[in-house]
Amino acid sequence: MAALVGAAWMPFDIVAGAELAAAGHMAAAAATIVAGDAGRHVAALADDAFEGREAGSRGGRAAGAYIVEAIDHLGLEPAGDSGGWYQPFGSMRNILALARGSDPTVADELVIVSAHYDHVGYGNASNSYGPFGFVHNGADDNASGVAGLIEIAEALQSMPSRPRRSILLAFWDGEEKGLLGSYHFLRVRPEPLRDFRIAFCINLDMIGRLRGDRVEVYGSRSAAGLRALTVAVNNRSGAKPLELAYDWKIDPDSDHYPFIERQIPTLMYHTGLHDNYHRPSDDVHLVNLDGLEPVARLTFATAIAVADDPASPRPFRPECRRESQSSQQMLEATAARGKRGRWGIGSRSDAAELQGPVVVRVAADSPAARGGMLTGDRIVMIDGVPLVDQDDMVRRLGDAGKRVTIIVDRRGRLVQLDLNEDAT
Ligand SMILES: [Zn+2]
Numbered sequence: 001m002a003a004l005v006g007a008a009w010m011p012f013d014i015v016a017g018a019e020l021a022a023a024g025h026m027a028a029a030a031a032t033i034v035a036g037d038a039g040r041h042v043a044a045l046a047d048d049a050f051e052g053r054e055a056g057s058r059g060g061r062a063a064g065a066y067i068v069e070a071i072d073h074l075g076l077e078p079a080g081d082s083g084g085w086y087q088p089f090g091s092m093r094n095i096l097a098l099a100r101g102s103d104p105t106v107a108d109e110l111v112i113v114s115a116h117y118d119h120v121g122y123g124n125a126s127n128s129y130g131p132f133g134f135v136h137n138g139a140d141d142n143a144s145g146v147a148g149l150i151e152i153a154e155a156l157q158s159m160p161s162r163p164r165r166s167i168l169l170a171f172w173d174g175e176e177k178g179l180l181g182s183y184h185f186l187r188v189r190p191e192p193l194r195d196f197r198i199a200f201c202i203n204l205d206m207i208g209r210l211r212g213d214r215v216e217v218y219g220s221r222s223a224a225g226l227r228a229l230t231v232a233v234n235n236r237s238g239a240k241p242l243e244l245a246y247d248w249k250i251d252p253d254s255d256h257y258p259f260i261e262r263q264i265p266t267l268m269y270h271t272g273l274h275d276n277y278h279r280p281s282d283d284v285h286l287v288n289l290d291g292l293e294p295v296a297r298l299t300f301a302t303a304i305a306v307a308d309d310p311a312s313p314r315p316f317r318p319e320c321r322r323e324s325q326s327s328q329q330m331l332e333a334t335a336a337r338g339k340r341g342r343w344g345i346g347s348r349s350d351a352a353e354l355q356g357p358v359v360v361r362v363a364a365d366s367p368a369a370r371g372g373m374l375t376g377d378r379i380v381m382i383d384g385v386p387l388v389d390q391d392d393m394v395r396r397l398g399d400a401g402k403r404v405t406i407i408v409d410r411r412g413r414l415v416q417l418d419l420n421e422d423a424t
Helices: 020-030 035-045 048-053 058-072 139-157 180-187 226-236 256-261 289-307 325-332 390-399
Strands: 086-089 092-099 109-116 166-172 197-204 214-218 243-247 266-270 345-348 358-362 378-382 403-410 413-420
Touching: 020 139, 020 289, 035 058, 035 139, 035 289, 048 058, 058 092, 058 139, 058 166, 086 180, 092 139, 092 180, 109 139, 109 180, 109 289, 139 166, 139 197, 139 289, 166 180, 166 289, 180 256, 197 256, 197 289, 226 243, 226 289, 226 378, 226 403, 226 413, 243 325, 256 266, 266 289, 325 358, 345 390, 358 378, 378 390
Parallel strands: 109 166, 109 197, 197 266, 214 243
Antiparallel strands: 086 092, 092 166, 214 266, 345 358, 378 403, 403 413
């Protein structure tokens, strides 16, 4: 039967080269991210005193000052203009903090972890579903992401050594007015960052409503192997892995979009829309503060994995912009055709995740069916060895004895299946 794979023997080498010692330090640092601290930041940022944090307003500027105060003592490098934390544009301000990488050969490559801190102020017909004229506190949108990012900054600074690439923590302003802060950053690089190349971006927007452990993941097709990377990170933590809902659509609805436009591989985590979205009722008491902790930890671990990634720089996949939910359904849908072999597994390869063929058919009464395999599973390992690609899978399943142990990625969680050809 299906069993959740425990942390004790996780296949670390799915993210090739990740070392156990580094993983240990990473886990200790991730453990500094706690719900209580994140919750305090959400409560502070979503207080009426900030008047809904509209970009350029006094409340928005006060929120910026709060963030600077929260990160000022951590020992990060200010990466804004004039030696400060802020990158001003008009009446708005991005806030930029740099953790320089430890490997001189790749320290000029930047992994950006970002969240927008502005919201819609008192709301109007163009940015709110109403009622207008009341403070829109934006506790989920996006005090939650900012709180996570502040916690990530602290976790990063608690590591005994820095990851190989540099990490830039970016708090964007003006997102609600049209992604203004992230667009500005990409157009005008602040002086301290002129010599860096942007390798990757991880964006957080609305991570405060975790329901049933389900986190939406956007951008996983923007470079090859990002699903495998995030699945490995998700399953490596000691805690129960989250359910990762990979969504292929890429909309211009948050700060991941300008990076995708610039052909920079980008991931975004999001815990889903709700009835209080862009309404005055997006308030602290509705935020799942306990849920912030695992999402922020996942984000931190993803950032470290990318910053240490031996496979980087991962080339951007332009195809990601043409892929959609319907191409996703086509890939993952049950197919009548296809060889199913003696185990009863029909699979398709996936151009973005060659090492993780998708199960599109499980023959009735086959060893795969009896072993609990489901369509939509992605085959990650056979008998303890990661796959190279679908051909490798077909060959190895053909060569296997009467029993085979398969690890699949099922909605972002690794599940072990024991298939037995003789059992009935
Ligand atoms: Zn919003």
